[in-house]
Amino acid sequence: MYIRKLYTLVFLRNDTHILLGLKKRGFGVNKWNGFGGKVEADETILDAALRELKEECCVTVDRDNLKNIGHLEFTFTGEPTLMDVRVFSATVFEGTPTETDEMSPKWFPYTEIPFEDMWPDDVIWFPYMLKDKLFFGKFHYKGYDTILNYNVEELESMQKFYHDKTK
């Protein structure tokens, strides 16, 4: 049994580029990633996603424009926590991505995503996101550099996935 902790991860995208942020502190420091963090006890997952995006790169998204596109689960050998990461994508947003204490944002062409400076799982599930497929990925790590085993599958619908999960 694991202790499940909820996280959000948001990607802004257009036809040719994706916005990533270089994490300046804390978990995943010096890695490029989407924007996100822990869901607080008093907020919904969607509210947490919008809040973290604003806090980390000063961009706001209308909640109707934030699409849940994937679900990731991370476990680490010897650790009791399961990181339950809800992945979102938006193409419509307000504001200019701006550096904050936590993140330094930069647009990358889809052909130049810096996977060597990202979490090792990203290169495995990004292709689903980039092809606009919904996905569910599970990764078991040893330390923070080595994936011992994983599985990624395409989903028909996030709503159906969450409905089936709670059965």
Ligand SMILES: CNc1ncnc2c1ncn2[C@@H]1O[C@H](COP(=O)(O)OP(=O)(O)OP(=O)(O)O)[C@@H](O)[C@H]1O
């Ligand atoms: C293991 N493989 C992984 N692959 C891809 N992304 C990963 C990840 N593991 C964590 N993430 C994301 O990294 C952020 C951490 O957030 P994190 O800094 O811990 O949260 P938060 O901003 O609440 O922290 P503090 O307020 O500083 O405590 C959060 O978006 C989360 O989804």
